[in-house]
Amino acid sequence: MSNVLAKAQDAKNASVKLATLTTEQKNMALNAIADAVWRNRLPIMHANKKDLTETERLLSKGEIKEAVIQRLKLDTAKITDIVEMIRSVAGLDDPIGKTQYAVELDDGLELYRVSSPIGVVGVVFESRPDALPQIASLCLKSGNAVLMKGGSEAKYSNEALFKIIKDASEDADVPEGWIQLLESRDDVARLLELNNHVNLIIPRGSNRFVEYIMSHTKIPVLGHSEGVCHIYIDRDADVDKAVEVCLDSKIQYPSVCNALDAILVHKDIAGVFLPRMVGKYSEAGVEVRGCSRTVALLGDAVKRASKSDWGYEYLDYKVAVKVVDSYDEAINHINGYGSHHTDAIMTEDTETAMTFMKSVDSASVFWNASTRFSDGYRYGLGAEVGISTGKIHARGPTGLEGLTIYKYYLVGSGQIVASYVGENAKKFTHKKLDKGWLEGIKR
Amino acid sequence: MSNVLAKAQDAKNASVKLATLTTEQKNMALNAIADAVWRNRLPIMHANKKDLTETERLLSKGEIKEAVIQRLKLDTAKITDIVEMIRSVAGLDDPIGKTQYAVELDDGLELYRVSSPIGVVGVVFESRPDALPQIASLCLKSGNAVLMKGGSEAKYSNEALFKIIKDASEDADVPEGWIQLLESRDDVARLLELNNHVNLIIPRGSNRFVEYIMSHTKIPVLGHSEGVCHIYIDRDADVDKAVEVCLDSKIQYPSVCNALDAILVHKDIAGVFLPRMVGKYSEAGVEVRGCSRTVALLGDAVKRASKSDWGYEYLDYKVAVKVVDSYDEAINHINGYGSHHTDAIMTEDTETAMTFMKSVDSASVFWNASTRFSDGYRYGLGAEVGISTGKIHARGPTGLEGLTIYKYYLVGSGQIVASYVGENAKKFTHKKLDKGWLEGIKR
Numbered sequence: 001m002s003n004v005l006a007k008a009q010d011a012k013n014a015s016v017k018l019a020t021l022t023t024e025q026k027n028m029a030l031n032a033i034a035d036a037v038w039r040n041r042l043p044i045m046h047a048n049k050k051d052l053t054e055t056e057r058l059l060s061k062g063e064i065k066e067a068v069i070q071r072l073k074l075d076t077a078k079i080t081d082i083v084e085m086i087r088s089v090a091g092l093d094d095p096i097g098k099t100q101y102a103v104e105l106d107d108g109l110e111l112y113r114v115s116s117p118i119g120v121v122g123v124v125f126e127s128r129p130d131a132l133p134q135i136a137s138l139c140l141k142s143g144n145a146v147l148m149k150g151g152s153e154a155k156y157s158n159e160a161l162f163k164i165i166k167d168a169s170e171d172a173d174v175p176e177g178w179i180q181l182l183e184s185r186d187d188v189a190r191l192l193e194l195n196n197h198v199n200l201i202i203p204r205g206s207n208r209f210v211e212y213i214m215s216h217t218k219i220p221v222l223g224h225s226e227g228v229c230h231i232y233i234d235r236d237a238d239v240d241k242a243v244e245v246c247l248d249s250k251i252q253y254p255s256v257c258n259a260l261d262a263i264l265v266h267k268d269i270a271g272v273f274l275p276r277m278v279g280k281y282s283e284a285g286v287e288v289r290g291c292s293r294t295v296a297l298l299g300d301a302v303k304r305a306s307k308s309d310w311g312y313e314y315l316d317y318k319v320a321v322k323v324v325d326s327y328d329e330a331i332n333h334i335n336g337y338g339s340h341h342t343d344a345i346m347t348e349d350t351e352t353a354m355t356f357m358k359s360v361d362s363a364s365v366f367w368n369a370s371t372r373f374s375d376g377y378r379y380g381l382g383a384e385v386g387i388s389t390g391k392i393h394a395r396g397p398t399g400l401e402g403l404t405i406y407k408y409y410l411v412g413s414g415q416i417v418a419s420y421v422g423e424n425a426k427k428f429t430h431k432k433l434d435k436g437w438l439e440g441i442k443r
Numbered sequence: 444m445s446n447v448l449a450k451a452q453d454a455k456n457a458s459v460k461l462a463t464l465t466t467e468q469k470n471m472a473l474n475a476i477a478d479a480v481w482r483n484r485l486p487i488m489h490a491n492k493k494d495l496t497e498t499e500r501l502l503s504k505g506e507i508k509e510a511v512i513q514r515l516k517l518d519t520a521k522i523t524d525i526v527e528m529i530r531s532v533a534g535l536d537d538p539i540g541k542t543q544y545a546v547e548l549d550d551g552l553e554l555y556r557v558s559s560p561i562g563v564v565g566v567v568f569e570s571r572p573d574a575l576p577q578i579a580s581l582c583l584k585s586g587n588a589v590l591m592k593g594g595s596e597a598k599y600s601n602e603a604l605f606k607i608i609k610d611a612s613e614d615a616d617v618p619e620g621w622i623q624l625l626e627s628r629d630d631v632a633r634l635l636e637l638n639n640h641v642n643l644i645i646p647r648g649s650n651r652f653v654e655y656i657m658s659h660t661k662i663p664v665l666g667h668s669e670g671v672c673h674i675y676i677d678r679d680a681d682v683d684k685a686v687e688v689c690l691d692s693k694i695q696y697p698s699v700c701n702a703l704d705a706i707l708v709h710k711d712i713a714g715v716f717l718p719r720m721v722g723k724y725s726e727a728g729v730e731v732r733g734c735s736r737t738v739a740l741l742g743d744a745v746k747r748a749s750k751s752d753w754g755y756e757y758l759d760y761k762v763a764v765k766v767v768d769s770y771d772e773a774i775n776h777i778n779g780y781g782s783h784h785t786d787a788i789m790t791e792d793t794e795t796a797m798t799f800m801k802s803v804d805s806a807s808v809f810w811n812a813s814t815r816f817s818d819g820y821r822y823g824l825g826a827e828v829g830i831s832t833g834k835i836h837a838r839g840p841t842g843l844e845g846l847t848i849y850k851y852y853l854v855g856s857g858q859i860v861a862s863y864v865g866e867n868a869k870k871f872t873h874k875k876l877d878k879g880w881l882e883g884i885k886r
Contacts, residue, residue: 015804016774016778016802016804017802019801019802019804020798020801020802103822103823105816105821105822105823109812109816111822111823118834118835119804119834199834199835200834200835214661215661218657218658220663220833220835238857240857241856241857244857244859245857245858245859247859248859248860248861249859252859252860252861252864253860331459335459350884350885353884354884354885355463357852357884358462358463359459359460359462359463361458361459361462361562362850363850363851364850364851364853365850365851365852365853366852366853366854366855367852367853367854367855367884368854368855368856368857368858369552369853369854369855369856369857369858369859370858370859370860372859372860373548373552373853373855373858373860374851374853378548378860378863378871379546379548379554379851380546380548380554380871380873390663391561391562391642391643391848392561392642392643392663392835392836392848393835393836395848395849395850396850396851397851405834405835405838406838407805407806407807407808407838407839408806408807408808408817408822408839408840409800409808409809409810410807410808410809410810410812410816410817411809411810411811411812412809412810412811412812412816413684413811414681414683414684414687414688414811414812415688415811415812415813415816416687416688416690416691416692416695416812416813416815417691417695417696417813417815417816417821418691418695420821421695428821428823430823441793441796441797441800441810442793442797
């Protein structure tokens, strides 16, 4: 187990040098990794074969689902995708070294706030062999050292990919030790204790798993608990649009966090909207669970919702429906039962939309659009590091920026604080500067 | 104790409406608070008198220090300062509602990332009656509800100020319950458990206190552990500047976190720099604790440092000195023994300065300037919420921005995700937009 401490120490040491790499050095290393993955596609597929053999044994015993095999399998097409993904990360804007704030404190005394790597990141992820190269690429691009633990079904594939990435990057002058692979659940438990070495934990996987991580570490967690998503159909909604959006939000991909779980309908429009909506859901095989007023309106076409239906993430062809008296009731229901992930309003009234969006305390608030748009790729964030349901540091779909923090660079020529206090104190100018930190330093 | 839960629930309810207040509403409320504090200066000083009487009793028993009385005492001048501080917060830029990212996903489907309040903030602070109005003003300006617990020596002053601020703000239409006062240490222990109601804890006070908070809550903490500050005197330093900066960093105000604790000197300049530096320190009454090479150079003028001197925050007229062989050794020493607060280099060589600043993993890295500049006011951040030694969310001196997060507003006209997948899929345009979210919504 102290093996994990040694790995974390190595990663921490490497992180110091990693923070000094230029964009060109990082991109060259990423391209070298892409080349190496492609060059080694046969050994990678060979390792993956070993994982598949073992996993098929479990499948035959009924211990896992067929979908696991599909996710696990690496063929030439998937390796091509991986190689392209790594090259696309090389093509992204460098999130490090950006001047966020530049101010002259006094003549010749200049302050720059500059985006910087966080340091050492621990990532625990699902059994998808493409996850490892994706995480490694994003961490390298953002100058962070990384400790990774992948799903055990992908053990051999991950080992092969890890070794290739490690060797190719270190050959390309990325500091030795920047990438580390953990091997067991015990390793993860140990990782969670290393709050002096690890600056951020990113867990990927089931809600239960993420909550386990969150309650077992002092290290900040960028994690995602669940997505209980609502759509409120306002009195002033366009019914055609509302039906289309609620259908898409539910059935376009029901097993994911941004799928719809509950519809709240204003009482004045329920009589028009609900019969059409429930007809559409019925055609699509969606079970509707309604409140008493919904049942009164639609009778046998819906099941009666129980208390546990409110605030429940179905991940399935099921949806809850509640008739409300006002948008205030809808807002309170969402803030009380929701999970602060993604919630939408359907209305043609700008003021109502505005109040709803300001008042609903969710990472993503939508007006007249499907909840399924809530996703880093669709948001144009380039690459998704994760989805955060926290309200500190990063919220919602999180791109490379979520792997950065900043530091303050103060550039002087011998200034002392005593000159700025007491009688005859010099005054701070606090004049915004129109230049970046590199220009400021290489003056 | 469940009293605290009720207060937190009230604060959470208020936070929803607080997030919808306009800048004008918040500023009007702040000015109303300033007026009310001034109008009630006599009752405030009367309450303060009760605190002083009690505290003087403790002083006479030797249980507290004289400085506590000085910090505690409110007179007309201090109340004038408080009133001016509140008005200055009204004058600050509103940190909420700023568009950080605006992108068209497709024609008529626009995404805006907008700065938003965090929600409910818990602040535990020292016995300074001016702290309460400062924290309340900053939270109101940033649209956050706040649960506050002040030092017990200021109990009556805090109760008086709290009531005045609560009444004046609620009269000015700030949602009832947005501000709450906790009363005991038990209340604080209960607060730390309320991770479903409280989004951020800001502890102010001693290192030990902050560390206690950090290790007793799942709620994210914006806190500040300690400041072990270093200055590295490079081979290419200007000795005059180096002596001045090291003197100021140590003696300008030795009892604070950004005061100097250890000097690292390059061996090639130690023979010139150290005798002059130690002479100056000796005049100023600073005790120097040197490594073996320092002692060899200076003899009886310095004490021999023990192992515990490295990485120690003196908060006193003491400083450790170590001779190093290279700037690499200095960087490693600082990253190993420092507290990632503020560290400086004295050199005339740009490349060395650059490498040092990139490699030292501290919130503030200085080149040729006193460590004492590390402070939100001097940085021009307007008002300091706290100093963070964490690397997530906020780092270093933290202004109002540290009390904000963001949310994503997606504005559509009935778009569904199904249109963007499969055959004939529409493509996302991901075109940067040149407008703010309000303009986008009120189209």
